[in-house]
Amino acid sequence: MVFHERASWSILKFEEENKDKIDQYISQKLKKGEFLKEVAQHFSHLKESTAQVIRIQEIPFLLIKKNNLKLLGISAINSSNVLTERLRKGNSKQLSFQSEKMKAVMELVRKVSLVDSTVLILGKTGVGKSHIAKLIHQYSQRSNKQLAIVNCSAIPESLIEAELFGYTAGSFTGGHKDGKPGIFQSVSGGTIFLDEIGEVPFHLQSKLLEVIQENSIRPIGSVESIPVDVRIIAATNQDLEDMVKKKLFREDLYYRLNVVPIQIPPLSERKEDLQVLITQFLNTFGDKYEMQKVFTPEVMNAFYQYDWPGNVRELENMIERLFITSEEEVITLNDLPESISNLSNNKNNQESYSPPFLSLKEAKQRAENALISNAYKVYRNTYKVAEVLQVNQSTIARKVKELRERGEL
Structure with a gap:
């Protein structure tokens, strides 16, 4: 079941109904030395999660920490230096989606x-x-x-x-x-x-x-x-x-x-793909320009409200532009074109970044609430929000309930 490992992570194939399709896919891609390149980009998305379901094109795989393999009754395996090197180099030009x-x-x-x-x-x-x-x-x-x-x-x-x-x-x-x-x-x-x-x-x-x-x-x-x-x-x-x-x-x-x-x-009809596309482009241009950027909740809110008439190409060009023009690591509404920044009118989001300064705990809480609220407005499903934000569904369900009780959702 374990297909490959890298550092503390393992790649698992889903056997069952997808077995033949996945085996054929991997076989074809390995001949060209491309499969592991496609996997590589997903490792950089994983921080504290125990496991993550990913899709390479339409094929599902599971990334899981090695020390959790025993929970599935699987023994760890060693990977070759050649395969690890292919994984390390990666390939950012992929088609990311989850809609x-x-x-x-x-x-x-x-x-x-x-x-x-x-x-x-x-x-x-x-x-x-x-x-x-x-x-x-x-x-x-x-x-x-x-x-x-x-x-x-x-x-x-x-x-x-x-x-x-x-x-x-x-x-x-x-x-x-x-x-x-x-x-x-x-x-x-x-x-x-x-x-x-x-x-x-x-x-x-x-x-x-x-x-x-x-x-x-x-x-x-x-x-x-x-x-x-x-x-x-x-x-x-x-x-x-x-x-x-x-x-x-x-x-x-x-x-x-x-x-x-x-x-x-068009991207306006599948905004649930924004999260994975933004993550991909942040990693792509982070590697290209050797710097890291993050978006505030207000920026994400504006991105979700914008219709993206130029679709994925416009989103990619916009994120590259922000890497080049923004001097700070944190990209705020002030860095966006007015046509996009004006769409973010969430008062609660704006307050969390306005003086007087809040305590760190309160600022984190507001940012978390804004992220969950924006994600729920897109997916309308606590299971999907939990999958995207990489937390337990019960946590999202509790947070959504609290936001509704306070009239913030």
């Missing part, structure tokens, strides 16, 4: 990764569409082949056909004298991710359709088709159905792309 909506997304990602169908990823700017595309390729049978990422909106319309499909010798002035293979031909056997697919010019959409239907391409200047073996993953933040109605996007191509749609919800 039910993202769990459903990841389950669909797992399913589509096992087949070779075309996938259409939908979602607003910044939700992580490219990350999902990379995961699908990473988990697929094509993972040992190339993944080509093409931002269709970044390539000039005059060049996109040549970039995607290539061209023969003498096709146009300024081209290579011997011609040039396109991206589809270059990554044959792998996966091509067409980001912002809605930006592909209408007259080229028929050639994309040919790739999907016939598994072949026709380079510019050629009358013959060249067979290719690629998986297509497309993504857009546009309403393709509306574009079809307006004759801006081919209907037949839309249905060919839309075999398995994956809708990624």
